[in-house]
Amino acid sequence: MHPYRSHTCGALRLSDEGQEVRLSGWIHRKRDHGQLLFIDLRDHYGITQCVLDVSSALFQSVEATRVESVVTITGKVIKRTADTVNPKLPTGEIEVGVEAFEIQSNAELLPLQVNAEEDAGEETRLRYRYLDLRREAIHKRIVQRAQVIASIRRRMVEQGFTEFQTPILTASSPEGARDYLVPSRLHPGKFYALPQAPQMFKQLLMVAGFDRYFQIAPCFRDEDSRADRSPGEFYQLDFEMSFVTQDDVFKAIEPVLHGVFEEFSNGRAVTPAPFPRIAFDDAMLRYGSDKPDLRNPIEIADVTTAFAGGGFGIFSKLIAENGAVVRAIPAPGAAGQPRSFFDKLNDWARKEEGKPGLGYIVYDAEGPKGPIARNLEPERVAEIKALAGLKDGDAVFFACDKPLPAAKFAGNVRNKLGAELDLLEKNCFRFCWIVDFPMYEQDEETGKIDFSHNPFSMPQGGMDALLNQDPLTIKAFQYDIVCNGVELSSGAIRNHLPDVMIKAFEIVGYSAAEVESRFSGLFSALRYGAPPHGGSAPGIDRIVMLLADEPNLREIVAFPMNQRAEDLMMNAPAEVPDDRLRDLHLRLSLPPAKKP
Numbered sequence: 001m002h003p004y005r006s007h008t009c010g011a012l013r014l015s016d017e018g019q020e021v022r023l024s025g026w027i028h029r030k031r032d033h034g035q036l037l038f039i040d041l042r043d044h045y046g047i048t049q050c051v052l053d054v055s056s057a058l059f060q061s062v063e064a065t066r067v068e069s070v071v072t073i074t075g076k077v078i079k080r081t082a083d084t085v086n087p088k089l090p091t092g093e094i095e096v097g098v099e100a101f102e103i104q105s106n107a108e109l110l111p112l113q114v115n116a117e118e119d120a121g122e123e124t125r126l127r128y129r130y131l132d133l134r135r136e137a138i139h140k141r142i143v144q145r146a147q148v149i150a151s152i153r154r155r156m157v158e159q160g161f162t163e164f165q166t167p168i169l170t171a172s173s174p175e176g177a178r179d180y181l182v183p184s185r186l187h188p189g190k191f192y193a194l195p196q197a198p199q200m201f202k203q204l205l206m207v208a209g210f211d212r213y214f215q216i217a218p219c220f221r222d223e224d225s226r227a228d229r230s231p232g233e234f235y236q237l238d239f240e241m242s243f244v245t246q247d248d249v250f251k252a253i254e255p256v257l258h259g260v261f262e263e264f265s266n267g268r269a270v271t272p273a274p275f276p277r278i279a280f281d282d283a284m285l286r287y288g289s290d291k292p293d294l295r296n297p298i299e300i301a302d303v304t305t306a307f308a309g310g311g312f313g314i315f316s317k318l319i320a321e322n323g324a325v326v327r328a329i330p331a332p333g334a335a336g337q338p339r340s341f342f343d344k345l346n347d348w349a350r351k352e353e354g355k356p357g358l359g360y361i362v363y364d365a366e367g368p369k370g371p372i373a374r375n376l377e378p379e380r381v382a383e384i385k386a387l388a389g390l391k392d393g394d395a396v397f398f399a400c401d402k403p404l405p406a407a408k409f410a411g412n413v414r415n416k417l418g419a420e421l422d423l424l425e426k427n428c429f430r431f432c433w434i435v436d437f438p439m440y441e442q443d444e445e446t447g448k449i450d451f452s453h454n455p456f457s458m459p460q461g462g463m464d465a466l467l468n469q470d471p472l473t474i475k476a477f478q479y480d481i482v483c484n485g486v487e488l489s490s491g492a493i494r495n496h497l498p499d500v501m502i503k504a505f506e507i508v509g510y511s512a513a514e515v516e517s518r519f520s521g522l523f524s525a526l527r528y529g530a531p532p533h534g535g536s537a538p539g540i541d542r543i544v545m546l547l548a549d550e551p552n553l554r555e556i557v558a559f560p561m562n563q564r565a566e567d568l569m570m571n572a573p574a575e576v577p578d579d580r581l582r583d584l585h586l587r588l589s590l591p592p593a594k595k596p
Contacts, residue, residue, distance in 0.1 A: 004072055004104075010046020014093045016077045021096060023048055024072045024104065026134065027065060029115050037063055039098070040115075041073060044139075048091045050075065052098040061101060068107035068114055068134070074100035122554070127568040129559055141556050144264065145544045149216055151263055152237055152540075155256040161214040161239060166201035168194060168218070171521070178222040180232075188585040194220035197537060199456075200522050202240040203494055206533040207525045212252075214239040216540060222565075230541070230553055231565035236489070237543075240535035246477050246493055249534050250274065250433060257481070257488075257538065261429050264547045269428040275481075279436040284404075288327070288411020290437075293485030294430035296418035300410045301388040303328040307400075312376045315400045327399045327410035328388040331417050334395035335364045342370075345397070345416065353412060362395045372398065415485075429483055429546065436460075437478040440471040440507065450508050453478045456522075457492035458532075459504060466503045481538060483546060491536025498526045 004024040012021065025043035032038075037059060039050040050073050052062055065071065075097045086092030111127075112120035114134045119125070125132040133139060153163070172179045172193035179193040195201075197219045205213045217238040224231060237256075241249060254273035261270045276294070283290050286299045304325045307315040318324035334341070342360055349358035361381060362369040368381045388396050397417070399410040418424050439459050441452035449471050457476040459465050465474050477493035495501050501523065502512045516523050544556045554560045561567050581587065 001074075008045035009041050009043040009048045010090060012048055012077055012091050012094055012096070014079060017079045017094065019077050020075070020099075021077055022072060022074045023050070023096065025070070026107075026114075027067045027069050027071060030063075030067060032063065038095075039073070041071070041096075042134075046091060047089060049086070049089075049095040050098050051078070051095050052101075056098065058098060058101045062098065065103060066107045066109070068110060068131075069103060070105040070107075072100075072102040072104060073098055122562060123568060126554075126560070126562055129569050133558065138555060141544075141548050141550065142558050144548060145540075145556055145558075148260060148264060148544050148547060149540060151260050152256060152543075153216065155259050156214045156237070156239065159212075159252050159256060161212040161252075162210065163215055164205060164210065164213050165215060166195070166198040166205075166217065170195050170201075180220045180222050183584040183586055185584055196221050197236070198238050202238060202535065203456075203522060203530075203533065204525055206240055206242045207528070207530045211242045212239070213241075213535075217537070230557065230560050231563070232561050235540040236537040237540060238535075238537040240533060242531040242533045244493070244532065244534055246435070246479060246534065249491065249493070249536065250277075250479075253481070253536060253538070257431065257483075257543075260543070261483075261547065265429065267427070271429065271431040275431040275433055277433045277435050280434055280438065280475075281436070283434050284407045284411075285327075288329075288399075288407045288409070288414055289485075290434050290480065291482045291485055291487040292411075292432065292434075293415065293418070293424070294432055295425040295428060295484060296414060297423055297425075298330055298332070298414045298418060299389075300407075300414060301328045301330075302326070303384050303387050303398075306380045306383040306387065307376070310376055310380050312372055315398070318400055323402060324400050325403050325406050327406050328384060329397045329399065329410050329413045329417060330388050330390055331360075331395040331397060331421060332423065333393055334417075334421060335362045335393045337395070341420075342395075345413075345420070348416065349413075353409060355409060358397055358413065359400075360395055360397045363390055363392050365392055370395075431481065431483050434480040434482060435478075436475045437480075438472065439474040439476040439478075439504075442472060448509070454490065454492050455505065455508075456495055456501070458495045458500070458534075463497075463500050463503060466500065466507065471507050477534070479536070481536065486542055486546060488542050489536045489538035491534065493532070493534035496526060496530040496532055498523060501526070 001022055004022070006022045009023055009025045023041055025041045028040040028042035028047055030037065030039055035054045037052045039062065040047050041050055052059055073096060076099070077094050078097050080093055080095055110131065112124050112131055114131055117135065117137060133142060169182060169192040172181065172191065173196055177196055179196065182192040182194065184190045184192060198215065198217050202213055215238045217236055218233055219236055220233050239253070241252060254275055258270055258273050280290055283292055285302060288300055302325065304319060307326045308319045310316050315326055319326070346358045349355040359372045360370050361373045361384065363385060373381050384396065390396055397413050399406045399413060401409065437453045439452065439457070440449050442449055453476060457478045460475045460477060461469065478490070479492065480490050481488045495504060502515055505515045541553055541557065545551070545553065548556050550556055559569070566572070
């Protein structure tokens, strides 16, 4: 027999009754029933109950061994009596009678409980992450993450993609988030950077003639922590395709995403392909967001005309003098809510959204009610009802501001109402594409034109659009994939023409020389024959978080950092000796210590 195990702790069944077996694992739990001592032995695969009689010479030794010690148990498989069967365990019909017991490694007193799901707090969990990962729920989520990645890889290969690895040590990017820099020992005063994404390299692979690339790519950004992104690194399904249109990209990735979500959905509904496509302008109008949660049935309506020149002076004046618009956010069935419901939302708007308040109209069988209805002409109140698709029994709230802030506030109100009224569709994953992003945007304070999304995207209409259209009217072949209000990825059909790239950057103030200098690697490659190409990069972490129904990244990543970008377990970042700094030609210039 093998020195450590003949079976795993999740393998034994009633058909193994009478067989002599050997199991190794961690003591998950012990239960002393006087004449009998029960041990739940756990490994990666499951739990097996082992039993020892008080008359056994091993009894005292087993009883004294702490939980989470690693032991090897040898004995015969015994059928449990009908009243002791545990239907919650796959091994629940049997137990192992302990005939030999060997301690492989003793455990000290634990800083957190492994056999309970109580939260020991972030600092303790991350400092002793190897213990935290032994807990059943998080252990399953980390395994699920690996299974999701394996499924994605298989599906990408089935779609004709080939996996390539791109460099980790590369050049610092002049655009985007803050890089992690790596000093060069051989080149004093020069630095490598960890890639924020493989963007340039995947485009260069297309230029090099590799038709369909993908990679489960590590990305590094020195930015503040968020619940859905680690402060140091994250992973994405990075892919790129040659000789494709936007439609081709969608057709290639939709079966992968739909298949993975369906495989791990546990019965939850998944939007079938093709996923709905919503133009950016429509998304901002109807949902107040470019990442709409389509589980929420509320759709925002433009009711500016109903207020323009009307009796509700606050809105009428803002429309006339400030170019404001009015967005109506329906609240289905809210007419029956108590006054406190409306007061609570008004307080939320003031205290959390920084708005003067949240006006509303209630439509019930007795007629429209509320402060706006009392001050607005009846025909205008009726027009609002029609424009917003309301019926008796509904209420409607309003956002009045310039178009972008009005859209964002209306979107927040939509989300708030969806939650407060419990309107979100349950047990489903609702996907959509957001398309037709504006190529440019204008800073309201400076009037400067800048890129609104990805500067390397192909403008719709190409060079002709750049030469002959108002830049603020130009759309780009840019797109986002959104699921349940979570942006999984941004992508684009790339600008593969050097002259179009120069003109696109010229509009925001770059000279041709600056473009060639700042983006020399990519720009140079495009001059030697580049295919039309495009792609995207759905976030692995966000995919797993959605499938696991976990709002915090910590629960689906094996070794995350804390909110301050520290690895408490490995004590990183850490100081290094002076001789190491000298090797790298570095001298520290630290900020003055903060006064207590």
